[in-house]
Amino acid sequence: MANFIVRINNGLFKSSLQRSAPTLYSKPIKHFEIGLQEKWVIWGAEKAKFLDVIGNKFLPEPPLSLEYGLKKGSFPRVEFVKFSGVIPTAHLSARYEYFKDDFDQTCEKFIKDNTAGSLAVDYEVSKTSRKVDLNLYSELLRDLKLEALEHRWAMGLSNGQMRRARLARSLLKEPDLTLLDDPFLGLDPGATDTISNLIGSYSRSCIVIGLRYQDQIPEWCTHVCCVDENGIVFQGRKHEVKELIDETRKRYTSHNKVAKEPEYQIKDLVSRHPLAQVPHHEIIKMPSAFELKGLTVSYKGEPVLKDLHWKVTPKSKWHVKGDNGTGKSTLLSLLTADHPQSWNSRVVEDGKPRKTGSTDYFTINRGVSMSSPELHAIFVKNSRNGLTVLEALASGFQENSSNNFLPYHSNLSKGQRETLKIFANYFGIDALLSRKFEDISVSDQKLVLFVRCLLKMPKTLILDEAFSAMETEPRQRCHEFLEYWPGTVFVVSHVPEETPRCDHYLRLISPGHYEIGDDTL
Numbered sequence: 001m002a003n004f005i006v007r008i009n010n011g012l013f014k015s016s017l018q019r020s021a022p023t024l025y026s027k028p029i030k031h032f033e034i035g036l037q038e039k040w041v042i043w044g045a046e047k048a049k050f051l052d053v054i055g056n057k058f059l060p061e062p063p064l065s066l067e068y069g070l071k072k073g074s075f076p077r078v079e080f081v082k083f084s085g086v087i088p089t090a091h092l093s094a095r096y097e098y099f100k101d102d103f104d105q106t107c108e109k110f111i112k113d114n115t116a117g118s119l120a121v122d123y124e125v126s127k128t129s130r131k132v133d134l135n136l137y138s139e140l141l142r143d144l145k146l147e148a149l150e151h152r153w154a155m156g157l158s159n160g161q162m163r164r165a166r167l168a169r170s171l172l173k174e175p176d177l178t179l180l181d182d183p184f185l186g187l188d189p190g191a192t193d194t195i196s197n198l199i200g201s202y203s204r205s206c207i208v209i210g211l212r213y214q215d216q217i218p219e220w221c222t223h224v225c226c227v228d229e230n231g232i233v234f235q236g237r238k239h240e241v242k243e244l245i246d247e248t249r250k251r252y253t254s255h256n257k258v259a260k261e262p263e264y265q266i267k268d269l270v271s272r273h274p275l276a277q278v279p280h281h282e283i284i285k286m287p288s289a290f291e292l293k294g295l296t297v298s299y300k301g302e303p304v305l306k307d308l309h310w311k312v313t314p315k316s317k318w319h320v321k322g323d324n325g326t327g328k329s330t331l332l333s334l335l336t337a338d339h340p341q342s343w344n345s346r347v348v349e350d351g352k353p354r355k356t357g358s359t360d361y362f363t364i365n366r367g368v369s370m371s372s373p374e375l376h377a378i379f380v381k382n383s384r385n386g387l388t389v390l391e392a393l394a395s396g397f398q399e400n401s402s403n404n405f406l407p408y409h410s411n412l413s414k415g416q417r418e419t420l421k422i423f424a425n426y427f428g429i430d431a432l433l434s435r436k437f438e439d440i441s442v443s444d445q446k447l448v449l450f451v452r453c454l455l456k457m458p459k460t461l462i463l464d465e466a467f468s469a470m471e472t473e474p475r476q477r478c479h480e481f482l483e484y485w486p487g488t489v490f491v492v493s494h495v496p497e498e499t500p501r502c503d504h505y506l507r508l509i510s511p512g513h514y515e516i517g518d519d520t521l
């Protein structure tokens with residue numbers, strides 16, 4: 001058996017067989033090799049592309065310049081775990097449609113992943129021939145703390161729960177090589193430790209992870225390979241490249257990629273908001289933007305939120321905190337009326353109880369915009385049909401729902417086109433407008449989704465993990481901008497650097513337990 005998992009020797013890589021197809025990097029990768037007991041981190045802005053290279057997604061030239069030292073067969077079994085959100089669904093509310101329970105798959109089925117055919121029936125259609133190692137299945141459930149979720153509906157899992165389930169599903173396939181991009185994004189500290197401990201001690205598959213410049217390199221990592229758009233910058237044992245890592249990180253965080261100076265100022269942008277000109281003495285006379293008067297939300301009789309009292313004044317900025325699975329997304333889905341229990345007189349908006357008949361989904365969503373992992377997944381999925389950055393932004397003007405991604409640019413008024421232009425300029429994305437949404441970097445995708453949610457000048461902005469995976473410079477620009485934003489803002493974020501300044505916080509602890517206070521971040 002070979003003593004390496006994957007090896008590249010003088011390889012150029014292409015995405016197509018065509019002779020004229022450009023190569024991924026201008027120069028061949030001279031040498032890269034992952035040994036049997038090594039734990040690698042691929043580090044840097046272009047890590048996802050390099051993970052694709054070692055995962056055999058590009059065509060190596062010459063063909064044998066990429067080799068696998070296989071343990072389990074003649075073809076490498078490679079699993080990619082990319083966490084671009086929860087399961088992409090047709091619409092955001094799908095997650096909360098509990099009546100679908102009988103027809104969708106449980107978490108157990110999702111992890112075992114050996115059912116073929118339609119899932120839209122409540123009997124099993126057929127099985128693949130893959131044998132599932134039930135001992136491994138139990139170990140993974142235990143180590144990834146999924147035991148209590150085994151019989152739950154997979155679509156209803158929270159982001160953090162879904163990440164753990166996805167990892168279990170991939171490892172259960174017993175791959176030779178598992179490639180995990182951004183394994184810790186959006187996870188609370190406990191879940192980060194759970195996943196990191198598992199990866200660090202796992203020996204049944206070689207696991208390689210992709211991390212951003214700003215991420216900490218885990219203790220258990222033995223080797224680091226730093227990559228940029230030209231290929232490998234440096235690589236080696238972690239302690240041997242420590243100085244290079246420190247230098248690169250310093251350079252990156254101090255003056256990374258300075259965007260060109262915008263032609264506009266923040267006040268030019270926010271002056272378009274309807275609350276921008278309302279004086280403070282008028283604002284304090286306005287009714288609460290949103291209030292919960294003892295709300296309880298349960299799934300199959302199990303409460304997630306219990307007797308929650310919460311008052312949100314107009315223009316206030318809230319950090320909604322809490323570990324994975326404590327109900328943050330559920331809470332925010334009440335704001336957008338995506339949750340079936342939103343139609344409840346204990347939910348009060350602008351001083352009026354939300355009863356069916358008193359308002360409707362579209363009226364509510366006219367004043368709300370959001371960026372979230374779910375929305376990101378929907379956009380990536382739908383951009384396969386050619387959605388450009390321009391159209392992605394223009395869809396932000398669709399009034400009826402944040403989730404509407406249909407092309408809309410040709411319907412924009414002159415004023416709306418002007419707003420789009422100014423915002424694109426300020427955030428430095430005007431050069432991307434004609435690119436396909438899926439072809440730009442994940443950091444730029446997040447930036448586009450952020451800008452998109454500002455365009456219709458919503459009263460309420462929901463920023464659910466909106467800045468995770470964003471590079472430092474654009475993220476700081478967005479945070480600075482939010483200081484001047486005149487609307488009400490709700491932020492969900494687990495990482496302090498990714499959290500814009502907020503006035504208050506609501507921390508969800510467990511059903512019936514929560515804290516409300518002033519944020520001192």
Ligand SMILES: Nc1ncnc2c1ncn2[C@@H]1O[C@H](COP(=O)(O)OP(=O)(O)OP(=O)(O)O)[C@@H](O)[C@H]1O
Pocket residue numbers: 095096097098152153155156157158159160161299304322323324325326327328329330331
């Ligand atoms: N349709 C559903 N059926 C059953 N349980 C559900 C459903 N939707 C959500 N849940 C459960 O409710 C709890 C709260 O989920 P929610 O997504 O609101 O958490 P969260 O705080 O946003 O988590 P994360 O930080 O991981 O995104 C979780 O335990 C989740 O599994």
